[in-house]
Amino acid sequence: MGRAPCCDKANVKKGPWSPEEDSKLKDYIEKYGTGGNWIALPQKAGLKRCGKSCRLRWLNYLRPNIKHGEFSDDEDRIICSLFASIGSRWSIIAAQLPGRTDNDIKNYWNTKLKKKLMAMAPQSHRKPPPFPSPHQTPPLPSHSLSSIYKDCGGSFPYYSQNKSFTGFEPISQVPSSLLSNNSVSLATNSLHFQSTGQEGLFSPMQYYQPVKDNFLVFGSEASCSSNSEGSCSQISYGREIKQEDMGFHSFISNGYEDQNQKFMLSYGNSIGVENLNPWVEKPNGSIGETPLDYDLIEDVKQLISSSGANNNVNVCCSNSNDHLLIDENKTQEKVMYSYY
DNA sequence: AATTTGAGCAACCGCGGAAGA
């Protein structure tokens, strides 16, 4: 017995929205808001649409301050940096780009940015990494690192060798040309990206901040929550991050400072990160969940170390006293980003 | 000029989680 459909599929219109539908929806929401109930909204607004469809239309197209069109270089950098850090958590990435929607960013990544990076990546790094086939390993939960394997445009080259670009590779190969020499502050100032990479030709791996064996920021996944009005909360002061969203591929250190870089992602005094989850404590202190993860991480490290790149890009919480705090009230449940 | 191919984008689908009954 399956789940009941969210709406009567037979009586809802699908496909592209007409201008009339758009204005009906827009007028209604501007007048009455969403009422916190998308399912009931279409009927009230006189639309023969599924509530989810209305929500999507509003969030991606109709709500105010939506930005369409070309992405700027800065936006590229932010997307790349965050993708490197958290993977395909488009809503979180979108939260850092005011006016952009997750759908927009996702499409942009899949259709343009990925290729752009691919074109810039050195040939030697375009081969598929030696990760085990998903068919050989138990499926990982969604929102886990597995998403990084399987996403990126729907067809993942580990499964199909036809494509040379992988969803994973950009993580380690984002060219420096997409990163400025200067620090890139996100619009919200909630995260701070700092690149000390050199100009011009890029070096592979520099997008991924290698930072020694036990210090690889590989995705401290944050959770983004869009409210019903469509404004996505930012990763910012006091923003909550669910435990599971932190991702087992978060490599967290109390702080690290290299010659050209500073990294500070610290956590509060309540619990150690290794206690956040029954994640496996790896011999080198990194955190993983399954042998697959461990392999992945090792492979990432390998990729990084093989690059010899010494350029530094800090993704997440660089030198601006940013802290990752554990909220004791939600012991092992919630983590808070707090920026000072 | 007709057909094919590919890119870009909007929209849909299904799942997981949260909240409330």
Next chain:
DNA sequence: CTCTTCCGCGGTTGCTCAAAT
């Protein structure tokens, strides 16, 4: 607790249009 409902997210599909053949 358990069940139901709804929301939000990420992945995927399918349409449109332009470029290539």
